[in-house]
Amino acid sequence: MEKYAKKLQDIINEQDFCFETEETKTVEKALGVLKMYEDANIPAEACVEYRKFEDELIRDGMSLQHVLDLLKAEREGRLKVRPESLGQRCGQCHHFLREPMKASGICEVRKNKHYPRAGTPLYCCQSKKACLDFDERGERPIRYQEA
Structure with a gap:
């Protein structure tokens, strides 16, 4: 990583700049901050990424400590x-057979594991999260249980 603080200091020293007292203090302060960043050896891209991360945390109402705890x-x-x-x-899911006029039904693939219904098709609600055997229905029509 190229160091600019030393180069900038040399340019200021070599040139005959006429700075006011306040301007000199501002330039020296900026050089000090630039030198601290360069001494920390943090690339500018990393600072930009950290800023994005920090903004996302603030937007979501989280603290950095909460993320560290997680x-x-x-x-x-x-x-x-x-x-x-x-x-x-x-x-x-294509495996879901809906009960007529209801949002619930049975799954053709998943079976009950526990007695007394062990081995029978699993009765589930339409809002239940999908299982590992999920098969996207896509354009296929909704299938209903036979009466």
């Missing part, structure tokens, strides 16, 4: 981040 909890195994379902819900 990362710590995930590292310790107290938190699991699940993949997004991307709008996949029962009722939008």
